[in-house]
Amino acid sequence: MNNLLKLSALELKNAISRGDTTATEALEAYLHEISVQDGALRAYNEVLVDEARDQARRIDDMRKIGESPGLLAGIPIAIKNNLCTTWGRTTCSSKMLANFRAPYTATAVARIRQAGAVVLGKTNMDEFAMGSSTENSAHGASVNPWDLSRVPGGSSGGSASAVAGSLCSAALGSDTGGSIRQPAALCGIVGLKPTYGRVSRYGLVAYGSSLDQIGPMTRDVADCAAVMNVIAGHDPADATSLDRPVPDYLANLDEPIKGLRIGLPREFLSDALDPEIHRAIENAVEVYRSLGAEVKEVSLPHSRIDSGAGGELSSFAVACYYIVATAEASSNLARYDGVHYGHRTERDAADIIDLYSRSRAEGFGDEVKRRIMLGTYVLSSGYYDAYYLKALKVRRLIKNDFDEAFETCDILLCPTTPSPAFKMNEKTADPLEMYLADIYTISVNLAGVPAISIPVGLSSRNLPIGMQLIGGVFREDVVLRAARMFEKASGICRLTPPPLGRDAE
Amino acid sequence: MSNKITPEVVRHIGKLARIELDDQQVEMLGRQLGDILRYVDKLQALNTDGVAPMAHAVEIHNVLADDAPGQSLTADEALANAPARDNDFFMVPKVLGDS
């Protein structure tokens, strides 16, 4: 394995700016690695070689003439395939958009390019970001680099697999109910879901509009902060993006947070939790205590997780989420009808309704259909109040719990997932069981607050375990510093999966 | 335990959502949606009297743009992804009137 691939994004950027290497050299190393490994990981839907080489050359040329090529100069970044780009295709890993070429570029992508990043390609995902394993992809499932028989998590599974497998230096994902944090946890990397409105959603293909956020997926916390410095901030094209100054997340990253008040949500540390994860979280708590943090129990009653008689888990937040997200999705995905773009049935349509219904039946996979059906149902006449309106009220209760917790805490600490990476096909038969993979991450999206997942250790099967740190609205800075503090103190940082035969090339 | 949604309801929702469903899908979705709805029914147990619904994650207001023209696409750009076009129009089977 080329040594360039072992550097973090910031290390690579520094190496390029020192002249130790070039953007082109770094890019070629990654392109080579992709050509060797992506057959096994299937992290990418499309590698955008020509455009990446152009951009790398541009960065190198700028450096030659002494111009500053930006905060992310020369860093090869992979982006989830639900972010629009004018080059390549934006498919959302769906047959519906198999040939869709966007006439515009997502704001977050434009910003990383402006900062000198080299976009390597579009990563695999659960179709339209609906899923927790990246198995719902029209391109086939991605694979977890830690164990090729296991899922990388989802829906940003391709991005997570690419970061963990050294097929990119960093990646962008999107998170609606845990789609950045859960795959980050399962692949042993860092993933941040920012405060709702902190990063522009313009150009992110919508799933659940009031929940979606774009965020970084990186090898360590400093890289995460660096990417946030670039993508965060107001965008006039997104009316829900907030017009508030963006702090320099790198500037104070290593400042110790004296007397950090950490809340442990009682509801997230029940007996139902996998014992290995429970232990890893307890260890993390000890690390924080040793650093002088105040740790105490808090309560998020409406995010409570119950285990039923048969051991099955349930949560108000998950129930609330699956109503809100699918309702919004049923509307967001109504536009895919075979008229203005996207898949259109080749069967002879008797009329326009036929054209719509067949195009959509053919273009969408099962999980997408299921969620559109559910969302349509909860909004339909007679059910709106009982389901949708009820869910919006519960959402308020969930948010109120967080507000209350943040009156006495700076951050909340809890697991990211109920278990380490699961086997392929293990949960595909039962949609409900798959939904529960997001049981710890979902309420964060409902409340709109920021949260990061960082690795806290490995299971006995040598699978990564993730910890989630949740902050108050706009407190990405605190979340990142707390995460960084753990990284430094524990030495658990940049976990490297066992070789996949890359040395046998 | 499964709480089935009747095939009629599934078909009705399929029509509203404009998704063609065969009998097998109707059966499967009836079962799966039933299970999910039974699951989400747990929300009914919560008392939400007097709780204001929360539709947005962060509540802001009056985000307005100036009424100043910006860039539009050319007809060719607009139609570049169209599955079927008739000159500079998107083409669909015969429909009546406007919406």
Added chain:
Amino acid sequence: MSEQATEVLAIVGLEIHVELATETKMFCRCRNRFGDPPNTNVCPVCIGMPGVLPVMNSKAVEYSLKVGQALNCELPSYSKWDRKSYYYPDLPKNYQISQYDLPLCKDGYLDVPLPDGSSKRIRVLRAHLEEDAGKNIHDNPAHTGVDLNRAGVPLLEIVSQPDMNTPQEALSFAREMQRLVRWLGVSEANMQMGHMRFEPNINLHITRGGTVYKTPIVEVKNLNSFKALEGAVTHELKRQYAQWLEDPEGFSLDRKGKQNRGWDDQRNITVFQREKEEAHDYRYFPEPDLPAVVVDDAWRESIRASIGELPLARRERFIKQHQLGSKEAEAMIQDADTGNLLDDATAMGAPPRRVVNLMLGRMSAAANEKGCALGQLGVSAAQLSQLAIMLEEGKLNATAGDKIIDHMIANGGSPLEIAGKLNLLAESNTAAVEQWVDQAIAANPDPAQQVRSGDKKAKQAFGFLVGQVMRISGGKAPPSAVKELLESKLSAK
């Protein structure tokens, strides 16, 4: 059943869609412009492409609030956006961004002048803002083409209470609404361009033998002319009554509910529209991509201040201030520019009566010929006031005034210059005027004698002589001087 006295009351409510005359669309910055080549005023947002987001047009919101204020509506402090779902090829997202339960304006009224000179107050339930759909083009017999230039144009939907009871009242309400939105400058309200569309809701309350029968409410969709509106309401009233007579019990609101019908322009009748495959279920829910609109007192006050004087108030003022007849006053409020011209010209010192006569005389005729509004003739208040003052001072006669109006419309210029150029100024040289008077007396001895004698034909003869002097002078003799001279020359003898 024996013959019984039957009373029929028509109940008509109206939904009016008004396209707002903004530069750009409601949620993107494509041009809001009629008549451009298909699919050229479009962008990813109004095509509804994956990943796009709407950002609302401040002008459209302001215009809507103005209309609400002018309609005496409450402008609630909190208003939000919703999505309304239905599938149609001219609606690219397959949902329309609209307002459901919390519109920008609610609970107002409009006083509508009726042809008999009275007026009627029609209550307005609400006015909400939404995006227009594109256009389906049916030129090709084999398929339909879709043009999205209109998709996303701001559309204000004004919904009245069912307060109208005749086709004439519905028509008057619609016309008054057209005048109002033009007056406010928020819409061109051009019917040919589809800027205004009507959807009347119509049914009958029929009282017979102490029982009130209500016929099913019919909504006639998408009417785009006043003629169609009047025709549709007229036809519905007849049709519903005839159908009720056939089956008084069965043809009822309770049994049949609401129905949609279309309008057949050729045959002047409403026609049954096949119901969509499933009943409408719009699945409204709050638009997650758009923050709410919050109107505070300061904003409300600035809207109120920006409205200015509304047509009916102005009419009342003109009648009082300038002693206009009600027909004259009505003509002065056809649009805001017309009345502004009167106000501006009088503010510059012109006598109101002269100004009104000019405006309702030659200027009205010219506007009619050109097919434009009076205020759009290009005659400025300064020109008009100078002309009126010259007439008042006797420097011009009425014919010369009309000539100057025509010249100003065609070529511009000040009345004084034009009068000079066209040699229209009244002769101020007394000797010249006296010479014309003497000529006229000499040429017409008999009428001159009649005036001298003071007999019963004297008055008529005097007028005749004045006319003769004017003729001889080529219109340049100042009438007052002519009269004075004639009087003095024909009285003493």
